[in-house]
Amino acid sequence: MSETKGGRRTGGALDRRSLLAGAAGAGGALVAAAARAEEPAIPAELPEWSRYLGPGVDDEPYGKPSKHEAHVVRRNVEWLTASTQSSINFTPLPWLNGIITPNGVFFERHHGGRAEIDPSAHRLLIHGLVEKPLVYTVEDLKRLPCEDRIWFLECAANGGMEWRGAQLNGCQFVRGMVGCAQWTGVRLKTLLDRSGLKPSAKWVLAEGADASALTRSFPIEKALDDAFVAYAQNGEALRPGQGYPIRLILPGWEANMSVKWLRRIEVGDAPWYTRWETSKYTDLLPSGKAYKFSWVQEANSVITWPAPEHKIDGPGEYMIRGLAWSGRGRIVRVDLTFDGGKNWVTAPLQEPILPKALTRFYYPWRWDGSSMIMASRAIDETGYVQPTIVQLRNARGRNSIYHNNSIVTWLVNSSGEVENVQVA
């Protein structure tokens, strides 16, 4: 009868509440109409959660968000792919805060569905041009020197549907192939050192244990720099959709290379040119040539409030919220425009500002109710400036699919509705 009931009978409370709810039913519409006319600053009725007991501590052993937050979920775009097993969903950026993406809404890209792995049957093999090949269990890996590191992961195709024009009307769909987490695990260098690299070691192949056995090649320099084998994300074991029990992380590089369900690391002297570094994840140019091994995710940013998912509720004071990130290091500056790029102001960055991690910017703002075109522009510590879509198209045409890190532009109309647009 009542939607908000706790669901547990506690003494006579539930019976009594049901009676009250029934009695209120008839007059409900009348009360609501009056409330619209002039709603008191504090709701007149004592809400039922202030009178009756809520569920006990044994109600929800693994907690979930409030049911009023049911819209904060990953979404996919059905028409993008032939099957959901080889597809992607999007992080609900417009409703998230801070720089850490909650595990339950971290975007997922699978190539053979989400592998559901029994960790006791999982192994990691290190072999190839090493002195001593070794096979690790997950428990073995947890005995080795570990670190906690905060990094973003971003799909190379983030923004990919916008190369030819503004297409998807949502912050979630335009930039939601990104998430940021605190990862716990072992440096890949630790594992390679334990096996001992042969002098001819130049390239590394990582392979997943899923039904696509996804493989990517990367140079030994990255393997010895910050490549990481993670077993935990934001304090708990990796979720199956993120590679449970272990995944590779190549910080700052396209997330396809951060191979999930990692089962094998082979060291070699040349790249393998796997399907995922030839047929896919290469950037086709108008000349018919394509960039290969385009690994780094260049500086990017997006305004997460306002956004097409949010309507601005009348003129007044608001906080503009947004995210910026760069695969080359730290974000040093974010600029905002309210006139489509004619003039820019710099927005304050929120601590912590970490390399290869999402960085927050907030900007206090007063909306006067007029139509305007707003956008953010990120600059990283290498001096790289997030380009416009026109600049990117001048460099790469319109068929790249991948690595569209261009400025995202929102058109706000006088009703406060927000639309994804492109400007020239």
Added chain:
Amino acid sequence: MFRSREFLLALALGAALALPAEAGEKPIGRVPTAEDIARWDIDVRPDGLGLPPGRGTAKEGEEVFQARCAQCHGEFGEAVGRWPQLVGGQGSLTWDDPIKTVTSYWPYATTVFDYIKRAMPFGDAQSLTDDEVYAITAFLLASDGIIPEDFVVDAKTLPTIRMPNADGFIDDPRPDVPKGEPCMKDCVAEVVVTGHARKIGVTPEDKARPATD
């Protein structure tokens, strides 16, 4: 103090090579046998490293393809629905709507073998024999004339096949956009909205999403 020459050497190199565990200790990691490694080591490189014994021709491949692949990829590799088109598209890479297929875009024939062996058929991975994988590879390449119909594809011949787009890839030159301090004031004279996502109308609808929050 140090019992092991190896450890001293490892220390000198700044590395910590895994040592045999002390008597009675549980080691971290096990040394695999060659057979252990062979069970998982299925990757293939453009120079042919990793290709297994076996062989196949286009004629043999056609039969396997119709039975195991055509359901999604079509009788001729032309694709069913949104599943990937495998052949055709020659010369299309400079078009406004390029058709990126195995034969028009993939630079190495070895990658075709590697991918089919590890991931196809979609949903029944690693169920094909090596002969079948060689044969399907031959069928696809022959269907666009990259190899003759009677060409025998095996570990020796596969790396010698030159794909039409072998020279189609260049090393990543990024950053490939203008450098320098960005403009802050009076940057453009006129702003033109060139695209509206609302007009395209392909955004997934979602009743659970509140209009305002």
